[in-house]
Amino acid sequence: xxxxxxxxxxxxxxxxxxxxxxxxxxxxxxxxxxxxxxxxxxxxxxxxxxxxxxxxxxxxxxxxxxxxxxxxxxxxxxxxxxxxxxxxxxxxxxxxxxxxxxxxxxxxxxxxxxxxxxxxxxxxxxxxxxxxxxxxxxxxxxxxxxxxxxxxxxxxxxxxxxxxxxxxxxxxxxxxxxxxxxxxxxxxxxxxxxxxxxxxxxxxxxxxxxxxxxxxxxxxxxxxxxxxxxxxxxxxxxxxxxxxxxxxxxxxxxx
Amino acid sequence: xxxxxxxxxxxxxxxxxxxxxxxxxxxxxxxxxxxxxxxxxxxxxxxxxxxxxxxxxxxxxxxxxxxxxxxxxxxxxxxxxxxxxxxxxxxxxxxxxxxxxxxxxxxxxxxxxxxxxxxxxxxxxxxxxxxxxxxxxxxxxxxxxxxxxxxxxxxxxxxxxxxxxxxxxxxxxxxxxxxxxxxxxxxxxxxxxxxxxxxxxxxxxxxxxxxxxxxxxxxxxxxxxxxxxxxxxxxxxxxxxxxxxxxxxxxxxxxxxxxxxxxxxxxxxxxxxxxxxxxxxxxxxxxxxxxxxxxxxxxxxxxxxxxxxxxxxxxxxxxxxxxxxxxxxxxxxxxxxxxxxxxxxxxxxxxxxxxxxxxxxxxxxxxxxxxxxxxxxxxxxxxxxxxxxxxxxxxxxxxxxxxxxxxxxxxxxxxxxxxxxxxxxxxxxxxxxxxxxxxxxxxxxxxxxxxxxxxxxxxxxxxxxxxxxxxxxxxxxxxxxxxxxxxxxxxxxxxxxxxxxxxxxxxxxxxxxxxxxxxxxxxxxxxxx
Numbered sequence: 001x002x003x004x005x006x007x008x009x010x011x012x013x014x015x016x017x018x019x020x021x022x023x024x025x026x027x028x029x030x031x032x033x034x035x036x037x038x039x040x041x042x043x044x045x046x047x048x049x050x051x052x053x054x055x056x057x058x059x060x061x062x063x064x065x066x067x068x069x070x071x072x073x074x075x076x077x078x079x080x081x082x083x084x085x086x087x088x089x090x091x092x093x094x095x096x097x098x099x100x101x102x103x104x105x106x107x108x109x110x111x112x113x114x115x116x117x118x119x120x121x122x123x124x125x126x127x128x129x130x131x132x133x134x135x136x137x138x139x140x141x142x143x144x145x146x147x148x149x150x151x152x153x154x155x156x157x158x159x160x161x162x163x164x165x166x167x168x169x170x171x172x173x174x175x176x177x178x179x180x181x182x183x184x185x186x187x188x189x190x191x192x193x194x195x196x197x198x199x200x201x202x203x204x205x206x207x208x209x210x211x212x213x214x215x216x217x218x219x220x221x222x223x224x225x226x227x228x229x230x231x232x233x234x235x236x237x238x239x240x241x242x243x244x245x246x247x248x249x250x251x252x253x254x255x
Numbered sequence: 256x257x258x259x260x261x262x263x264x265x266x267x268x269x270x271x272x273x274x275x276x277x278x279x280x281x282x283x284x285x286x287x288x289x290x291x292x293x294x295x296x297x298x299x300x301x302x303x304x305x306x307x308x309x310x311x312x313x314x315x316x317x318x319x320x321x322x323x324x325x326x327x328x329x330x331x332x333x334x335x336x337x338x339x340x341x342x343x344x345x346x347x348x349x350x351x352x353x354x355x356x357x358x359x360x361x362x363x364x365x366x367x368x369x370x371x372x373x374x375x376x377x378x379x380x381x382x383x384x385x386x387x388x389x390x391x392x393x394x395x396x397x398x399x400x401x402x403x404x405x406x407x408x409x410x411x412x413x414x415x416x417x418x419x420x421x422x423x424x425x426x427x428x429x430x431x432x433x434x435x436x437x438x439x440x441x442x443x444x445x446x447x448x449x450x451x452x453x454x455x456x457x458x459x460x461x462x463x464x465x466x467x468x469x470x471x472x473x474x475x476x477x478x479x480x481x482x483x484x485x486x487x488x489x490x491x492x493x494x495x496x497x498x499x500x501x502x503x504x505x506x507x508x509x510x511x512x513x514x515x516x517x518x519x520x521x522x523x524x525x526x527x528x529x530x531x532x533x534x535x536x537x538x539x540x541x542x543x544x545x546x547x548x549x550x551x552x553x554x555x556x557x558x559x560x561x562x563x564x565x566x567x568x569x570x571x572x573x574x575x576x577x578x579x580x581x582x583x584x585x586x587x588x589x590x591x592x593x594x595x596x597x598x599x600x601x602x603x604x605x606x607x608x609x610x611x612x613x614x615x616x617x618x619x620x621x622x623x624x625x626x627x628x629x630x631x632x633x634x635x636x637x638x639x640x641x642x643x644x645x646x647x648x649x650x651x652x653x654x655x656x657x658x659x660x661x662x663x664x665x666x667x668x669x670x671x672x673x674x675x676x677x678x679x680x681x682x683x684x685x686x687x688x689x690x691x692x693x694x695x696x697x698x699x700x701x702x703x704x705x706x707x708x709x710x711x712x713x714x715x716x717x718x719x720x721x722x723x724x725x726x727x728x729x730x731x732x733x734x735x736x737x738x739x740x741x742x743x744x745x746x747x748x749x750x751x752x753x754x755x756x757x758x759x760x761x762x763x764x765x766x767x768x769x770x771x772x773x774x775x776x777x778x779x780x781x782x783x784x
């Protein structure tokens with residue numbers, strides 16, 4: 001059966017001045033998949049995401065989200081995804097309620113859907129409704145991150161992009177987030193998750209891509225062999241310890 | 256009880272935000288309060304010194320002035336009571352504790368009492384002290400004065416408790432009906448500007464001593480005395496403190512206790528009703544969670560960023576409020592300077608000189624204040640990434656970002672123009688011409704500032720030459736052209752059309768040219784990780 005592509009990145013190149021961060025990133029993420037994008041700190045994971053969500057221009061390549069090109073049809077492409085940054089990214093002078101209403105308004109979310117989704121996510125993430133009446137600046141780091149997670153899903157996106165989402169979350173919240181992610185993909189949606197926490201990725205992801213030196217050096221389907229979840233960490237360490245590659249992948253994701 | 260009061264204190268003065276912001280906000284409020292007290296005491300003592308020679312006039316005038324203060328403090332009591340008694344956040348926090356409504360109300364009243372006492376110390380005590388010093392009253396007056404806040408509290412809290420629930424209903428209604436809210440705001444601003452203009456006229460009459468004698472004639476003094484003795488409750492309060500009489504004291508206390516108890520009954524009833532209604536809503540977000548259309552949502556966001564971020568109090572929102580007053584003082588001073596001495600001669604040669612000077616200053620004040628909000632992208636702080644991921648066209652987002660400070664500046668500069676028109680400092684021609692020039696230059700400066708800011712964010716180099724030229728140089732060009740044309744006795748409207756035409760020619764082509772560049776710069780704007 002042919003798989004539908006949710007995220008398609010083709011030959012993505014991005015430099016900061018003379019420094020080439022992304023030399024040739026090519027990857028495909030399929031609908032209904034929980035896709036992990038892993039690498040050590042500062043290797044280009046966030047830059048790849050920034051290019052995908054349209055906050056950074058790139059030098060070459062193509063990115064499409066559910067078939068919408070992020071450069072040529074940015075508005076349609078941006079409607080496809082919800083995004084969670086590693087650091088809470090929201091208007092802290094607003095109350096939680098104001099912020100969620102703001103996001104719902106911008107994405108033209110149906111009021112009833114908004115209410116139901118809010119209730120569901122508040123329950124899951126163990127935020128009290130009364131917390132929503134307080135300014136976000138009075139929240140703890142974890143609460144801010146939870147509000148950002150709720151805001152990213154409030155418009156029912158088909159793709160959920162998470163950049164190190166567990167930073168600052170306690171163990172219970174990480175568990176709740178994992179549950180939400182699993183529920184989300186069960187509904188046929190797609191998740192693109194970056195993390196340097198290889199254990200988390202190995203535990204929940206369907207497929208994983210490892211990035212090094214500006215290339216996707218390995219793509220692995222963790223569903224094919226249950227043992228591969230256990231060996232992922234070893235493979236990850238091998239890649240970075242050996243530091244071997246400077247060439248692009250072959251389209252299948254393998255070097 | 257102490258813990259509950261402490262909790263109410265926290266509710267009133269939330270403990271979040273950076274310490275520097277807290278200090279700057281406290282400093283700003285202190286300056287405003289000090290200015291208010293300064294003006295209050297100045298006006299009060301100046302008039303009192305003039306009219307104390309008339310029998311009973313001083314006491315009557317004291318009563319009138321105190322009445323105004325009682326009204327203002329009562330208004331503050333209504334607002335404070337609304338924040339204390341009808342606060343959903345407080346309700347959510349308190350619902351888990353086994354505390355009765357009676358105890359909650361009693362605690363809030365104690366807090367309200369201390370707050371009102373403080374307000375009266377700030378605003379009523381200076382009047383008492385000024386009155387005592389001017390009329391050389393004995394020391395007991397000052398001792399008795401300490402009881403004033405207790406007596407006035409009965410009235411202020413009584414009325415506040417009666418009015419607070421209707422106020423809450425009206426404010427909730429306005430919050431949910433934005434068009435009505437906007438219209439109400441316009442009416443209030445217009446009314447405020449009108450009162451402001453009249454107060455300024457009185458204030459300036461007091462400053463220029465000559466005009467004051469015309470204000471206080473025998474007839475007006477008689478009217479003043481009559482009015483002073485009719486204004487309730489200040490007439491009673493003044494009598495208690497200036498000429499203590501047991502009968503008056505007990506009559507006042509009896510009436511005020513009745514008002515207070517009636518208010519308390521009213522409040523208790525609605526406090527219970529309010530809590531029940533929240534409890535009913537507790538399991539349903541339906542009514543509270545509103546979803547507005549995208550454009551409206553973005554506009555609302557800009558308002559929140561401007562008004563809830565205390566850094567804009569000093570640079571923009573605070574200055575907007577004083578713009579009419581500032582404009583009046585400057586233009587009035589300018590008119591005084593240019594109608595006396597050597598300048599009076601030049602004025603005869605250049606008949607439009609003073610109106611043009613007024614226009615220049617009005618526009619300059621408006622532009623300088625507006626520049627305080629010209630940091631459209633910077634005000635987003637760390638949320639540029641969020642801004643760029645929103646599925647709304649860049650041009651729409653930027654247009655909204657620019658238009659809110661622009662419209663606010665325009666509304667308050669209109670307030671300044673109306674104030675000057677009401678106080679006869681500018682005529683209708685200057686009003687229209689000045690306002691049109693103001694619109695044109697404000698718009699140009701805002702667009703150019705956005706362009707410069709985006710360029711700076713992209714390249715890292717700060718260059719504000721263009722906005723500086725458009726802020727200050729263009730208005731001078733307008734001034735010089737208009738002055739030269741009026742020297743040759745051209746009609747004011749011809750002068751206006753030529754000068755504005757030149758401004759349009761200097762502005763519009765440039766704005767059209769940078770419009771597309773602004774969008775490109777926004778698209779190219781990169782966020783750092």
